[in-house]
Amino acid sequence: MAVSLVVTADTHLPKRARDLPHALWAAIEAADLVVHAGDWVDVALLDALESRARGLLAVYGNNDHGPLRERLPEVARAEVGGLRVAVVHETGDAKGRERRCADRFPDTDVLFFGHSHIPWDTTTATGLRLLNPGSPTDRRRQPTGTFLTAVADAGVLSEVVLHPVAR
Structure with a gap:
């Protein structure tokens, strides 16, 4: 059975924005699973996603403390959807990322990660797909905020x- 993500x-939130962009909320409410x-x-935001999303797969990041x-x-x-998925916040420097992640997640088909605020989509020599959605609220060096x-x-x-999302 297909699973929309x-x-x-x-x-x-609320450091970089007061709320998620409308387009992201609309996608969240339409999806089977939010990562x-x-x-x-x-x-x-965790409370809001738990109440509005059909499913949630999530981790804490380096800026998350206390209840998170x-x-x-x-x-x-x-x-x-038949894929072995993992989620982690940090994967380290871009240089050597594929090798490090393939070594750390050998029994994984897709690894979702964050931290850099920069979108990333590569596949390692072992077949592990690495995906970073960027940030919807803090674009850093990107032209717009993003999600996948x-x-x-x-x-x-x-x-x-x-x-891409406008702020």
């Missing part, structure tokens, strides 16, 4: 789309 990270790769900053670290793991794993959508079905990740 929305992937976000580095939301930094959040950390740096929420405020537990209120109590309620979320450092690494999350799940089987989604995708579909997981029968062990294949397809329809991977990076969505």
Whole structure:
């Protein structure tokens, strides 16, 4: 059965924005599963996603403390649409990322991560796909904020789309 995904990270609410962009909320409400790769900053967003999303797979980031670290793991794993998925906030420098992640997540098909605020989509020599959705609220050196959508079905990740968002 196909599973529609929305992937976000580095939301930094309410530090970088008061709320998520409307387009991201609309995608969240339409998705089967929301993946959040950390740096929420405020537990209120976690509460909101838990009440509005059909499913949530999430981790804490380096800027998350207190209740966020109590309620979320450092690494999350799940089987989604026949894929072995993992979520982590930090993967280290871009240089050597593929090798490090392939070594750390040998039994994973797709690894979602955040931290850099910069979108990333590569596949390692072992077949591990690495995806970073960027940030919808803190674009850093990017032209716009971003988030990802995708579909997981029968062990294949397809329809991977990076969505720009205006602030």
